[in-house]
Amino acid sequence: MVFPNKSRTATKSVISSHLKTDKDPYSVPGFENYGKHCFTGKLADKYLRKHGSTATLLKDPKWVKDEADVVAAAVLDWAIDHNATTYCHWFQPLASSGFRHGQSGQGSDLVKGETDGSSYPNGGLRATHTAGGYLAIDTSSPIFLRGDTIFIPSIFVSYFGMALDEKTPLLRANDAMSKHGARLLKHLGLDNAKKVGLKANIGLEQEFFLVPRDQFYRRPDLQYTGRTLMGKMPPRGQELSDHYMAPLSTTTPALACMKEIQDECFKMGIPLKTRHREVAPNQFEFAPEYGINNIQIDQNLVVMQVIDEIAAKHGLAALQQEKPFEGINGSGKHNNWSISTGSDIPLFLPGPISKATGNDMSFPIIMAAVVAAIDEHGDLMRMSIASPGNDFRLGCMEAPPAIISTYLGGDLTSYLEAFKDGNKDPYTPNKKEINVGVDNIIPFHVPAEDRNRTSPFPYGGARFEFRAVGSSQNVSMVNTVLNTICAEKFCEFADRIDAGEDAIDIAREALNKHWKVIFNGDGYDLSNQEKLTEDGVWRIDSGVEAIRRLGDEKNMKLFEDMKVMTKDESMARQMCLHDHYTGTVEMEAGAFIDLVNHHVIPSVKAASVGPLAALEGAVQTLKTALKEIHDTEDSYEKAKLARVLRLDTMAELRKFCDAAEEVVPHNLWTLATYKELLFLDSHCSS
Numbered sequence: 001m002v003f004p005n006k007s008r009t010a011t012k013s014v015i016s017s018h019l020k021t022d023k024d025p026y027s028v029p030g031f032e033n034y035g036k037h038c039f040t041g042k043l044a045d046k047y048l049r050k051h052g053s054t055a056t057l058l059k060d061p062k063w064v065k066d067e068a069d070v071v072a073a074a075v076l077d078w079a080i081d082h083n084a085t086t087y088c089h090w091f092q093p094l095a096s097s098g099f100r101h102g103q104s105g106q107g108s109d110l111v112k113g114e115t116d117g118s119s120y121p122n123g124g125l126r127a128t129h130t131a132g133g134y135l136a137i138d139t140s141s142p143i144f145l146r147g148d149t150i151f152i153p154s155i156f157v158s159y160f161g162m163a164l165d166e167k168t169p170l171l172r173a174n175d176a177m178s179k180h181g182a183r184l185l186k187h188l189g190l191d192n193a194k195k196v197g198l199k200a201n202i203g204l205e206q207e208f209f210l211v212p213r214d215q216f217y218r219r220p221d222l223q224y225t226g227r228t229l230m231g232k233m234p235p236r237g238q239e240l241s242d243h244y245m246a247p248l249s250t251t252t253p254a255l256a257c258m259k260e261i262q263d264e265c266f267k268m269g270i271p272l273k274t275r276h277r278e279v280a281p282n283q284f285e286f287a288p289e290y291g292i293n294n295i296q297i298d299q300n301l302v303v304m305q306v307i308d309e310i311a312a313k314h315g316l317a318a319l320q321q322e323k324p325f326e327g328i329n330g331s332g333k334h335n336n337w338s339i340s341t342g343s344d345i346p347l348f349l350p351g352p353i354s355k356a357t358g359n360d361m362s363f364p365i366i367m368a369a370v371v372a373a374i375d376e377h378g379d380l381m382r383m384s385i386a387s388p389g390n391d392f393r394l395g396c397m398e399a400p401p402a403i404i405s406t407y408l409g410g411d412l413t414s415y416l417e418a419f420k421d422g423n424k425d426p427y428t429p430n431k432k433e434i435n436v437g438v439d440n441i442i443p444f445h446v447p448a449e450d451r452n453r454t455s456p457f458p459y460g461g462a463r464f465e466f467r468a469v470g471s472s473q474n475v476s477m478v479n480t481v482l483n484t485i486c487a488e489k490f491c492e493f494a495d496r497i498d499a500g501e502d503a504i505d506i507a508r509e510a511l512n513k514h515w516k517v518i519f520n521g522d523g524y525d526l527s528n529q530e531k532l533t534e535d536g537v538w539r540i541d542s543g544v545e546a547i548r549r550l551g552d553e554k555n556m557k558l559f560e561d562m563k564v565m566t567k568d569e570s571m572a573r574q575m576c577l578h579d580h581y582t583g584t585v586e587m588e589a590g591a592f593i594d595l596v597n598h599h600v601i602p603s604v605k606a607a608s609v610g611p612l613a614a615l616e617g618a619v620q621t622l623k624t625a626l627k628e629i630h631d632t633e634d635s636y637e638k639a640k641l642a643r644v645l646r647l648d649t650m651a652e653l654r655k656f657c658d659a660a661e662e663v664v665p666h667n668l669w670t671l672a673t674y675k676e677l678l679f680l681d682s683h684c685s686s
Contacts, residue, residue, distance in 0.1 A: 031266060033263075033266060033267050034266045034267070034269065035266075035267070035268075035269035036267055037082070037144055037145040037146065037267040037268045037269070038142050038143075038144045038145075038267075038268050038269030039074075039075060039078060039142055039143040039144065039145075040055065040058065040142040040143075040269065041055060041269075042055070043078075044058060044074070044078075047074040047075070047077050047078045048070065048071070048074045050074065050077060051070045051073050051074050052070070053067065053070050053071075053074075057070070057071070058071070058139070061139040061140070063139070064111045064137060064139060068110065068111050071110065072109070072110045075087075075110060075143060075150065078145075079145070079150050082145055083148060084145055084147075084148050084149060084150050085148045085149075086148055086149045086150070087110070087149065087150035087151075087152060088149060088150070088151060088152065089112075089113040089115075089135035089137070089152050089154040090151040090152055090153055090154060091135060091153075091154045091155065091156040091165050091167065092156070092165050092166040092167050092301070092474055092476060093120040093121060093156065093164065093165060093166075094120065094121040094122065094123065094164060094165060094166065094572070094573060094576045095121050095573070095576035095577050095579070095580040110137060110143075110152055111136065111137050112134070112135060112136050112137070113134075113135040113154070114132060114133065114134055114135065115133045115135065116131055116132075116133065117131055117132060117133025117156070117158065117164055118131035120133065120156075120164060121576040121579065121580070122158075122164055122572060122576070123571065123572025123573060123574070123575035123576045123579075124568075124571075124572055124575065125158055125162040125163075125164060125568065125569065125572045126158045126159070126162070126164070130158070130159055130160075132158065132159045133156055133157075133158065133164060134156070134157050134158070134159065135154040135155065135156055136154060136155050136157075137152055137153070137154050138153045138154055138155055138167065138171065138294065140171075140292070140294060140295065141153035141294055141295050141298050142269065142295070144268045144269070144302075145268070146268070146302075153167075153298050154167075155167050155168045155171070156168070162566070162568065162569055162572075163565065163569055166474050166476035166477060167294065167297075167476055169476070169477075169480045169559075169564050169565050169569070170293070170294055170297070170476045170477075170479055170480045170483075171294060172480075172562075172563060172564045172565075173479070173480045173481075173483035173484045173487065173562070173564045174199070174200060174293065174294065174483055175563075176483065176484060176487035176491075176562040176563060176564060177198055177200060177339070177483040177484070177486055177487040177490070178197040178198040178199065178342075179197075179487070180487045180488075180490040180491035180494060180562075181193075181198040181339065181347075181486070181487070181490045182194045182196075182197055182198055183490065183491070183494035184365075184366075184369070184490045184493050184494045184497075185198075185341070185357065185362075187493075187494060187497045187498075187503060188357045188359050188361075188362040188365060188366075188503065189356075189357035189358045189359040189362065190341070190356055190357045193341065196341050196342035196343045197341070197342040198339055198340070198341055198342065198347075199292055199293075199339070199340060199341075199342060200292070200293045200337065200338070200339055200479065200482070200483050201290050201291060201292060201293065201296075201337075201338050201339070201340060202290070202291070202293045202296045202297075202335055202336060202337050202338075202475075202479060203287060203288060203289070203290045203291070203296065203336040203463075204287070204288065204296055204297075204300045204333055204334070204335060204336070204475065205285055205286075205287040205332070205333060205334040205336070206285060206286045206287070206300060206303060206304065206307075206320075206333055206471065207278055207283060207284070207285045207331035207332055207333065207471050208283070208284060208285075208307060208318050208319060208320045208331055208471060209280070209282050209283050209284070209318070209319040209320075209324055209325075209331065210253075210254050210257065210282055210284060210311055210316045210317070210318055210319075210680070211282055211316065211317050211319060211677045211678070211680075212315065212316065212317075212676070212677070212680065213311075213312065213315050213316055213317045214315070215672035215676045215677050216317035216672070216677075218670070218671060218672035218676075219671060219672050219677070220591055220594060220595060221588075221591045221592070221595055222317070222319065222324070224587055224588075224590075224591045225321070225584070225587050225588045225591055226319060226320070226321030226324065226389075226472070227319075227321045227323055227324045227325075227389065227588075228324060228325055228326070228674070228677075229588060229591060229592045229595060229650070229654065230592075230595065230600070230654050230657035230658055230661070230671075231325065231326065231658065231661070231671075231673065231674045231677075232658045232661045232662055232673070232674065233326070233327040233328075233674055234673070234674050234675040234678065234679075236281075236679075237280075237281070237327055237328050238279055238280050238281065238328050238329065241279070243277050243278070243279060243280065243281055243283070244277060244278060244279045245276055245277060246277050248275070248276075248277060252680040253314040253315055253316055253680070254282075254284065254314075254316070254680055256314060257310055257311055257313075257314040257316055258275045258284065258286070260310050260313070260314070261286070261303075261306055261307055261310045262275065262286075264306050264310060265299075265302070265303060265306060268299075268302060270288060270299045270302065270303060271288050271289035271291075272286050272287075272288050272303065273287070273288060273289055274286065274287040274288075278329070278331075279328075279329045279398070280325070280328040280329040280330075280678075281328065281678040281679055282677070282678050282679070282680055283328075283329065283331065286303060286307075288300075288303075290336070290338075293337075293479045293483075294476075297474065297475055297476055297479065300333075300475070301474060304320055307320070308320075319331075320471050320472050321389045321471070321472050322387060322389025322390050322392065322393045322470040322471050322472060323389050323392035323393050325674060325677075325678065326392075326654075327674075328678075329398040330389070330392060330393040330396075330398055330399070330471070331470075331471035332393070332399055332467065332468070332469060332470060332471050333469045333470060333471045333472075333473060333475060334465055334466065334467050334469065335465070335466040335469045335475050335478050335479070336460075336463050336464075336465050336466075337463060337464050337465075337466060337479065337482055338462055338463040338464070339486070341356070346462050347366050348366070348367070348370075348459070348461075348462050348463060348464070349363075349461070349462045350363040350426065350427040350428070350429065353366065354426060360424075360425075360426035360427075361424065361503070361504055361507075363426075363427055364415070364416060364419045364427065364507060365493070365503050365504065365506075365507040367408075367412075367416060368416070368420075368506075368507035368508070368510045368511045369486065369489040369490055369492075369493055369507070369510065370464075370486060370489070371406065371416075371510065371511060371514050371515075371517060371518060372489050372510040372511075372513070372514045373485040373486050373488065373489045374404065374405075374406050374457060374485075374514075374517050375513075375514035375516065375517035375537070375538075376485070376489075376514065377481070377485040377488075377555070377558070378404030378405075378517065378537065378538030379404075379538050379540060379546070379549040379552070379555070380481045380484075380485060380549060380550075380555055380558075381404045381456075381457070381466075381481055381482070381485075381538075382402060382404055382538060382540045382546045382549070383477075383481070383540075383546045383547055383549045383550055384469075384477045384478040384480075384481040384482075385466075385468045385469050385470060385473070385478065385546075386543035386544075386546040386547045386577065386581075387470040387472055387473045387543070388543065388580070388581050388584040388585070389470050389471070389472055390468070390470040390543060391542075391543045391643070391646070391647060393470065394468060395524070395529075395541075399467065399468055400453075400454055400455055400456035400467050400468045400523050401454075401456070401523055401524070401529055401539075402468075402539060402540055402541050402546075403456070403523065403529060403532050403533065403537055403538070403539040404456055404457065404517075404537065404538045404539075405455060405456065405457070405517050405518070405519040405523070405532055405537050406455065406456075406457045406458065406459065406464070406517055406518055406519070407449075407452040407455035407457070407458035407459060407518075407519065407520050408449070408458075408459045408518055408520065409448055409449030409450060409452075409458075409459060409520060410520060411429060411430050411448035411449065412427070412429070412448065412449065412459065413518060413520060415427045416511060416518075419507075419508070419511070420507075420508045420511040420512055420515075424504075429447070429448040429461070430448050431445040431446070431447065431448065432445065432446050432447075432448070433445055434446055447460075447461050448461070449461055452520065452523070453467065454522055454523030454524045455467065455519070455520075455523055456468040456523075466478060466482070477573075480564065484558060484559060484562050484564050485558070487562050488558055488561065488562055489510075491562070493506050493507070493510075516532075516535045516536060516537055517537055519532060519537070542643060543581065543643070544578065544581060544636070544639045544640055544642075544643045547574055547577040547578055547581070547639070548574065548578075548636060550570050550571070550573055550574040550577070551570065551571055551574045555570065556570045556571075574635075574636075575635045578635040578636050578638070578639040579635050579638075579639075581639045581642060581643070582629065582635070582638045582639045582642040584642075585629075585642035585643070585645055585646045586626065586629065586642070588646065588650065589622050589625065589626050589645060589646075589650065590626070592622060592650060592653070593619055593622050593623065595657070595671065596615055596618060596619050596657065597619060599670045599671050600615055600657050600660055600661075600671075601615050601616065602670070603660065603664045603668050603669050603670055604660050604664060606664075606668045607663070607664045607665055607668045609660075609663045609664060610659065610660035610663050610664055611656045611659055611660060614656040615656050615657070615660065618653040618656055618657075621649060621653065622645075622649070622650070622653065625641070625645045625649055626645075628641055629641045629642055629645070661673070
């Protein structure tokens with residue numbers, strides 16, 4: 001339980017218990033508004049019955065061809081009952097952390113749409129004379145309502161069927177993982193594997209900051225770029241670890257804001273059950289119940305928008321960039337990932353999968369495939385988290401380093417080691433008993449695995465937690481990669497079994513070959529980082545270089561073989577991500593110049609103290625560096641220059657600004673300070 005007091009514990013447990021036990025999770029007893037803005041379950045059934053159908057219809061995607069008019073009529077009735085006047089096809093453009101509204105209007109054409117795709121990032125997949133963008137409903141993700149608008153989750157492709165969005169490759173990767181995972185499971189003893197298929201489930205922990213909105217308006221860098229480009233640390237930061245899990249006080253707007261965010265999400269059927277304070281001052285987190293990956297991603301994008309909008313209503317500004325402030329923790333979006341059969345048998349828990357297959361070796365064989373996938377394609381995992389903000393966060397004692405290893409815990413590691421050396425015993429996780437020596441506290445058990453916060457991809461029993469994901473990211477690419485690399489290994493194992501090899505021998509060979517990627521130690525320790533690097537574990541410190549791995553022949557072949565992305569689609573994403581990185585840095589450098597010219601230099605002159613000459617020189621240095629970027633044509637080369645400008649040049653020039661803030665009297669300093677931004681309990685006009 002993450003809430004630190006009794007009332008919050010009760011709140012979470014009520015929601016959690018109903019969501020797990022009620023047959024219709026969108027009709028939760030005790031929460032009459034839960035799911036009322038989400039067209040699924042009992043709510044959808046009510047409206048579909050008026051037109052001679054039931055909600056069962058929505059489970060078969062063929063309704064798009066055979067029963068579109070029925071569904072459209074039911075959705076229209078629902079919309080009218082809730083005063084909605086508009087609908088839109090809602091999609092996720094390339095290299096975007098958010099989403100866009102597509103074709104809007106009134107009518108019953110829910111299943112497809114067309115819009116002008118000319119102004120969206122495309123990486124060369126379309127030209128101005130082939131500018132059509134075509135939308136098709138994602139039948140696996142529920143239609144939902146906000147305000148006066150019905151939102152229809154959709155994919156977005158070009159006239160020639162090329163994916164112009166983040167969702168299409170994800171759905172293809174889901175299919176590939178299900179297809180090849182089912183083949184492997186059938187070999188392991190699950191006879192109905194092909195019929196039920198597989199699905200990937202995720203839970204996304206969303207971290208963010210809330211700052212006073214009046215102070216936010218005094219920081220053009222926050223407004224333009226989402227992070228502070230300069231700022232002296234106040235005397236207090238996170239030294240006492242007194243913010244993490246501390247009570248959300250009613251003396252600030254944060255608690256009321258977070259409660260309203262939850263309420264708004266509940267209406268849309270988003271089970272945002274957990275809220276708490278995070279490590280840094282003014283840092284918070286929401287986390288939902290587990291769910292199918294594409295639905296969870298859709299819902300997370302909605303949550304991010306709701307956070308922004310509700311924060312403004314409470315006199316706050318939400319900061320969802322990975323590193324808004326230097327000197328304190330940044331924000332992540334932990335991607336808890338697991339695979340189960342379509343009938344909800346988890347693949348990463350030994351008991352259920354062994355029972356379902358009648359084969360105690362199923363679990364170690366599956367784990368061998370995952371370990372092999374991580375080791376072979378750690379470069380793609382690193383690519384998937386290469387958001388611009390993560391350059392400041394990875395390996396900085398707040399997030400794992402950019403070395404893609406996996407933590408399995410001593411218990412499971414020892415078992416797999418014995419398995420690859422010939423042991424055939426089933427895996428039974430040990431449970432450790434803890435006795436604290438107090439009569440009124442009965443000894444209790446803890447899992448076999450501890451929590452290793454320094455690992456980018458630790459196993460936590462039933463799931464892996466991709467801890468290195470950035471808070472601002474759309475995690476479609478993250479989960480596209482995870483599902484694709486596992487699909488390939490499932491396919492490889494199944495192909496070799498088809499050819500007559502023994503599954504156990506294949507798994508043992510994989511573990512022996514890829515054992516180096518398993519690391520249970522302290523990932524922050526520099527000597528451990530050096531050893532992992534020497535051992536050949538994937539390490540790519542630069543986000544720009546990580547993005548370039550998309551165009552590597554190994555990786556383009558992987559995506560093409562699994563029918564997830566063509567080579568053109570892979571290269572387009574590489575270009576878009578490099579352009580996105582460069583564009584981010586260009587905005588930051590431009591904002592830095594404005595801050596120095598309009599705020600820092602005038603404050604220094606007014607006070608007659610501070611490094612005036614160095615500040616004036618800094619402006620010229622930045623202008624020269626920006627010109628060099630603008631004069632360079634290749635996306636990759638531009639991004640390399642941008643990274644140097646950001647991490648080296650701007651970091652050095654920031655020192656002059658922070659030195660100026662240290663000596664200029666407070667009444668002459670026109671920018672909001674870290675002290676004014678980071679402590680709601682002492683600085684909030686409301």
